[in-house]
Amino acid sequence: MVQYTGTHLDASFAALSDVTRRGVLEQLVRADASITDLAEKFRMTLTGMKKHVGVLEQAGLVTTEKVGRVRTCKLGLRRLEEEAMWIERYRQLWEARFDELDKVVEGLKRKEKVDGRRKK
CATH class of the missing domain: 1.20.5 (Single alpha-helices involved in coiled-coils or other helix-helix interfaces)
Structure with missing residues (x-):
């Protein structure tokens, strides 16, 4: 039988449990986006979107890169x-x-x- 890392699955399913975070992943499938762009798309504050992106990043589903004042989000390496x-x-x-x-x-x-x- 396959053994699963509980904390790994917990982080993934917790990240995927929110409709906004699933929407962010769907957006990032199409193209990389800045946190500002994502916040506008989902009609939320930058702080709120940063929290969502942080959860996705902690689960390994998203990576971010800061260039100047812009933080760009990309799909993570996890599949x-x-x-x-x-x-x-x-x-x-x-x-x-x-x-x-x-x-x-x-x-x-x-x-x-x-x-x-x-x-x-």
């Missing part, structure tokens, strides 16, 4: 493979459980049809 593997493991588990539930439901439907014919 979320570890998180995707963790999610996939549970997706497979639930898919198997739903497949079994489908079999039970189909069996009950067949039994109901047979019992319905006998009563007539």
Whole structure:
């Protein structure tokens, strides 16, 4: 079984739990952006956006570089493979459980049809 670093996953999922931070990542997929540009796009203060970017940066999802007075944000090097593997493991588990539930439901439907014919 794959072992996961709890704090690593915690930081990633905490960063991804906020709609603004997910939006920032979506923006950075398209192009690098300054914190000022991101703050304007999301209609928030520079301080608020700096906090969001800081959470993303701490999780390794974003990197920043300061040139002069402008801090530019880029996607980080992390590709979320570890998180995707963790999610996939549970997706497979639930898919198997739903497949079994489908079999039970189909069996009950067949039994109901047979019992319905006998009563007539």
